[in-house]
Amino acid sequence: MPLERLISARQLTIEVLHDIFQRARKMRAICQNSGRTSLLADKMIGLVFLEPSSRTLLSFQSAAQRLGAGIVFIQGVGSTSFEKGESLSDAIKVVSGYCDLIVARLPKSGDAQIASAASSVPFINAGDGGNEHPTQSLVDTFTIMEELGSLANLDYAFGFDPLQSRSIHSLCLVLSQFENVGFDFISPPELQAPGWLIEQCQSRNVRVSQSNALSELKNPDVIYLNRLQEERFPDRSLFEKYRYEYRLTPEQIPSSTRLILDPLPRVDEIALSVDELPIAGYFRQAQNGVYIRMALLSMLLGRTL
Numbered sequence: 001m002p003l004e005r006l007i008s009a010r011q012l013t014i015e016v017l018h019d020i021f022q023r024a025r026k027m028r029a030i031c032q033n034s035g036r037t038s039l040l041a042d043k044m045i046g047l048v049f050l051e052p053s054s055r056t057l058l059s060f061q062s063a064a065q066r067l068g069a070g071i072v073f074i075q076g077v078g079s080t081s082f083e084k085g086e087s088l089s090d091a092i093k094v095v096s097g098y099c100d101l102i103v104a105r106l107p108k109s110g111d112a113q114i115a116s117a118a119s120s121v122p123f124i125n126a127g128d129g130g131n132e133h134p135t136q137s138l139v140d141t142f143t144i145m146e147e148l149g150s151l152a153n154l155d156y157a158f159g160f161d162p163l164q165s166r167s168i169h170s171l172c173l174v175l176s177q178f179e180n181v182g183f184d185f186i187s188p189p190e191l192q193a194p195g196w197l198i199e200q201c202q203s204r205n206v207r208v209s210q211s212n213a214l215s216e217l218k219n220p221d222v223i224y225l226n227r228l229q230e231e232r233f234p235d236r237s238l239f240e241k242y243r244y245e246y247r248l249t250p251e252q253i254p255s256s257t258r259l260i261l262d263p264l265p266r267v268d269e270i271a272l273s274v275d276e277l278p279i280a281g282y283f284r285q286a287q288n289g290v291y292i293r294m295a296l297l298s299m300l301l302g303r304t305l
């Protein structure tokens with residue numbers, strides 16, 4: 001069954017991943033050769049971004065334009081009728097009359113479900129509060145597949161805010177489908193992975209461990225880091241307490257490590273000196289965002305190259 005809406009990484013079955021990866025490879029070839037195609041020349045994409053974004057917003061814009069589509073957008077609430085008290089549902093109903101697909105980044109967990117229900121056109125969750133970021137997990141898994149050739153039979157370490165990182169939540173949901181994977185969550189004690197995520201992973205036979213110190217890193221194949229989610233801390237002193245304590249340096253990287261990823265933006269979680277290592281894949285990962293989002297737009301709009 002082809003996807004029409006993407007709300008959660010739970011929808012990203014192995015079959016869907018396979019389809020999107022195949023499309024993304026074709027999109028990469030287009031970007032590297034002619035640079036664009038007219039596959040979606042008759043389509044209009046609506047971008048509704050009510051939380052800050054650089055990568056997700058720009059890569060969707062780039063993807064839409066490389067596919068020949070037009071764009072209408074809302075960026076931030078300041079210049080829109082949200083300022084006058086318009087509801088999310090009403091706004092999305094209106095925007096869906098202006099375009100053929102909506103991509104939305106929304107501030108609260110669960111907002112994506114509400115917005116999708118209000119939309120009369122295909123809908124993509126580009127991050128809803130501290131809940132999920134399913135298009136990021138497509139970017140992440142595509143990058144791992146292209147760099148390591150497999151998503152199975154790998155040990156993954158996740159840090160440093162698995163409680164509040166929507167990127168970690170969605171990536172774990174996708175990776176937990178694969179055979180023989182282990183997840184080691186590294187975080188301060190107050191920011192451990194949520195119970196629902198641990199239970200989901202264990203129910204799928206993932207080897208799960210948790211630790212509070214970088215020095216306790218096991219032997220990961222992939223280290224996936226995300227900044228402490230400053231904007232989601234109810235108590236700012238907790239953020240200040242840990243922001244410099246959890247930082248990966250070259251000396252702390254176990255020799256087993258084959259790839260280091262970060263959805264970015266990087267703040268304090270990775271020392272700049274790590275960038276020099278060939279296994280530092282986070283800028284290649286960000287670039288893959290364009291190919292993956294071209295693939296996703298084409299899939300949800302029912303077009304094939």
Ligand code: CP
Pocket residue numbers: 052053054055056057127136263264265
């Ligand atoms: N990875 C990611 O979602 O980055 P932005 O917040 O800049 O979109």
